[in-house]
Amino acid sequence: MDAILSVRQVTEHLRQAVENRFPYLWVQGEVTNLSRPSSGHVYFSLKENDCLLNCVWFRGQQKDEHFDPLTGEVWEDGPRPSLASRMENGQTVICAGRLTVYGARGQYQMIVELAQAAGLGLWHQEFEALKRRLAAEGLFDPEKKRPLPREPRRVAVITAPTGAAIRDFIRISGGRGLGAEIRIYPVPVQGEEAPPRIVEALERAGRDAWAEVVVLIRGGGSVQDLWAFNDERVARAVRRCPVPVLTGIGHEIDHSITDFAADYAAATPSHAAQLLWQERHVFAQHVDGLETALQNALARRLNDLAMRLAHAGRALALLSPLERLRLQEERLHHAVRRMNTALEASLAEKARRTESLALRLSGAGETCLQRAESAAERAAAPLLSLGRTLTMAQERELSRLETRLQSLDPFEPIRRGYAMACDEEGNLLRSASQTAPGRAFSVLMADGRIRGTVTEVEPLPEGETPPLPPGRSARNPS
Amino acid sequence: MKKKEPTFEERLARLQTIVSALESGNSPLEESVALYKEGLAHAAACREQLEKARHDIRLCTETGTERFEEKNLDEE
Numbered sequence: 002m003d004a005i006l007s008v009r010q011v012t013e014h015l016r017q018a019v020e021n022r023f024p025y026l027w028v029q030g031e032v033t034n035l036s037r038p039s040s041g042h043v044y045f046s047l048k049e050n051d052c053l054l055n056c057v058w059f060r061g062q063q064k065d066e067h068f069d070p071l072t073g074e075v076w077e078d079g080p081r082p083s084l085a086s087r088m089e090n091g092q093t094v095i096c097a098g099r100l101t102v103y104g105a106r107g108q109y110q111m112i113v114e115l116a117q118a119a120g121l122g123l124w125h126q127e128f129e130a131l132k133r134r135l136a137a138e139g140l141f142d143p144e145k146k147r148p149l150p151r152e153p154r155r156v157a158v159i160t161a162p163t164g165a166a167i168r169d170f171i172r173i174s175g176g177r178g179l180g181a182e183i184r185i186y187p188v189p190v191q192g193e194e195a196p197p198r199i200v201e202a203l204e205r206a207g208r209d210a211w212a213e214v215v216v217l218i219r220g221g222g223s224v225q226d227l228w229a230f231n232d233e234r235v236a237r238a239v240r241r242c243p244v245p246v247l248t249g250i251g252h253e254i255d256h257s258i259t260d261f262a263a264d265y266a267a268a269t270p271s272h273a274a275q276l277l278w279q280e281r282h283v284f285a286q287h288v289d290g291l292e293t294a295l296q297n298a299l300a301r302r303l304n305d306l307a308m309r310l311a312h313a314g315r316a317l318a319l320l321s322p323l324e325r326l327r328l329q330e331e332r333l334h335h336a337v338r339r340m341n342t343a344l345e346a347s348l349a350e351k352a353r354r355t356e357s358l359a360l361r362l363s364g365a366g367e368t369c370l371q372r373a374e375s376a377a378e379r380a381a382a383p384l385l386s387l388g389r390t391l392t393m394a395q396e397r398e399l400s401r402l403e404t405r406l407q408s409l410d411p412f413e414p415i416r417r418g419y420a421m422a423c424d425e426e427g428n429l430l431r432s433a434s435q436t437a438p439g440r441a442f443s444v445l446m447a448d449g450r451i452r453g454t455v456t457e458v459e460p461l462p463e464g465e466t467p468p469l470p471p472g473r474s475a476r477n478p479s
Numbered sequence: 480m481k482k483k484e485p486t487f488e489e490r491l492a493r494l495q496t497i498v499s500a501l502e503s504g505n506s507p508l509e510e511s512v513a514l515y516k517e518g519l520a521h522a523a524a525c526r527e528q529l530e531k532a533r534h535d536i537r538l539c540t541e542t543g544t545e546r547f548e549e550k551n552l553d554e555e
Contacts, residue, residue: 152488162538162547171536179487180532185547186539205539284487284529291494292522298501299515306508 009104016102019109023100028054028111029119032092043085047096047111055103056096058085058113084116093119128231131258135233140240141261147245149265150213153277154181157212157244159202162187165220166270170249173271178278184212190219195229200238207243214277215244217259218270221251230257239263249273412447421445433460487528494521 006014030047037043041060046053063085088094097115102108135141160166162185174183186202189195199217206215217239219230229235230250239246239262248260249267260266267273318324407413415421422430425441436442436455444451485493497518501511537544 171534174534178532178534179528180534182535182537183547184537184539184544281529281532284491285526287491288494288522288525288529291491291498292519294498295494295501295515295518295522298498299511302501302506302508302511 012102012104012107015109016104019100019102025097025099026111027095027097029093029095030054032088032090032094035088035090043088043113045088045090047094055108055110056098056113057110058096058116062112062114084118088116095119128258131231131233132261135236135258135262140236145240147264149245149247149276152179152181152279153213154179155212156181156183156277157186157206157209157215158183158218159186159188159199159206159215160218160270161190164190166190166218166249166251169220170216170218170270170274173274174278176282177274177280179281179284181278191222191226191229196232196234199229199232199235203235203238203242203246207241210243212244215242215246216249216273216277217246217263218249218273219251220270227252227257230259233258235259236262247273247276415445415447418447433458485524487525487532490521490525490528494518494525497521 028047030049033046033048033053035043035045041063043058043063044056045058046055048054063083065080065082084094095117096111096113098111098113100109100111103110139145158167158170160170167185171183174181186206188198188202190199203215203217206212217230219227227250230248236258239248239259245264246262247265247267248257248263249270249272250257250260251269252260256266265276267276411421421444423443423445424430424436425443427443428435430436430442436458438455438457440455442453442455444453497514500506501514501518506514536547538547
């Protein structure tokens with residue numbers, strides 16, 4: 002032996018040997034002894050049967066992933082959290098890093114720089130590639146999506162006839178919809194034969210042209226379990242199907258290729274049933290709502306008609322002859338009031354004018370009167386004196402006439418001894434012919450009256466004058 | 480069956496039309512009452528149809544379809 006090596010020297014030799022031999026390597030194994038102390042570093046071992054590789058993933062290396070560490074593809078949907086936070090015991094992972102020797106423990110270990118869940122990574126790589134290819138072909142174009150029928154009556158369901166998927170679907174649809182026929186197209190939903198059988202069922206459903214919608218459902222499972230739905234053949238058959246396709250594939254993460262190709266992707270079989278049919282009580286509620294609306298509408302209609310009737314009644318009353326009479330009477334009253342008012346005003350005006358005229362007149366009249374009075378006085382003075390002269394002359398004439406009148410007094414002759422004969426009526430008898438024998442007569446004398454009856458009428462012969470009464474001359478025969 | 484029974488949707492649509500017609504409020508009284516009666520009948524029929532609504536679940540076979548047995552659901 003050339004030399005005795007110290008522990009440090011051995012360790013150093015080993016370190017160099019290991020690090021030179023394995024500058025960078027990929028290792029796949031199952032995680033075990035996982036430990037996450039508060040330092041933030043992650044310690045674990047990779048195990049394969051009876052072999053173990055200690056690993057340390059320092060905090061500084063635990064970066065969120067912006068690209069797939071295995072393929073170098075950039076994640077289109079943004080960075081993903083590092084596996085360091087999600088890693089679990091029992092998980093198969095692929096780690097990238099370098100081997101080194103940890104002298105303090107006398108161990109070799111792997112300094113991890115990248116880690117990726119093994120299955121997922123590879124599946125995912127394949128998945129993304131296919132997705133990108135089909136997307137480029139336009140298989141997922143939104144404008145190719147057909148609307149789902151509402152409340153379908155004929156539904157084709159492609160699924161395993163014995164499974165949670167169909168059970169959930171039937172259970173959920175039980176309280177929904179208006180009664181549909183559901184035809185189950187039985188297929189295996191995993192394994193090698195699943196994709197061609199699903200394609201066949203899709204084609205059959207399309208050929209049957211019976212269903213309004215095709216529902217492709219599968220209960221939840223791991224990525225591997227659901228791999229049939231990432232099959233290109235299935236995706237293409239879905240797109241080819243002449244009937245709208247609704248998928249309900251229970252995923253743990255993300256969608257399947259078939260979901261992207263489908264017209265609508267529900268999250269689960271139950272969700273698919275929910276999307277197809279409304280709950281029955283929603284319909285019942287709708288019917289109730291319409292019935293209430295119906296009742297309200299009729300009530301409003303009746304109310305409206307009643308109001309219109311009342312309105313028409315009022316309008317009619319307004320147009321009635323009685324009402325028209327009343328209106329005209331009112332107008333008449335009004336006119337009369339106006340007329341009276343006008344008349345009173347007019348009268349007042351006239352009275353005022355009369356008064357003012359009277360005032361003016363009375364002033365003028367008095368002057369006039371005074372003037373006339375003085376004129377009359379002046380004119381009366383000569384008249385008065387003339388009057389007095391005339392009166393004296395008349396008085397003299399009057400006494401003369403009186404004297405003459407006294408001489409003509411019919412009773413004068415009587416007083417001188419003549420008599421006056423009258424008939425029974427008191428009429429003066431001027432002629433003998435005025436009486437006849439037997440008629441009464443009276444004779445008026447100066448001192449009394451003599452009554453008697455005519456015994457004889459003796460007219461005087463022609464030319465003979467009656468004998469004059471004593472003492473009288475014949476000068477005054479009348 | 481003498482005359483095809485209207486579907487639930489047809490009845491519902493008719494009911495909706497009737498409600499709209501009544502709400503627009505121009506129909507004569509007699510017509511309004513007739514519409515109302517028709518609407519009530521549709522509502523009752525709709526409820527009955529809902530009451531009776533059941534899905535008919537069938538399984539496709541090589542030759543045609545057969546009634547889908549519920550017991551299948553308990554397997555797996």
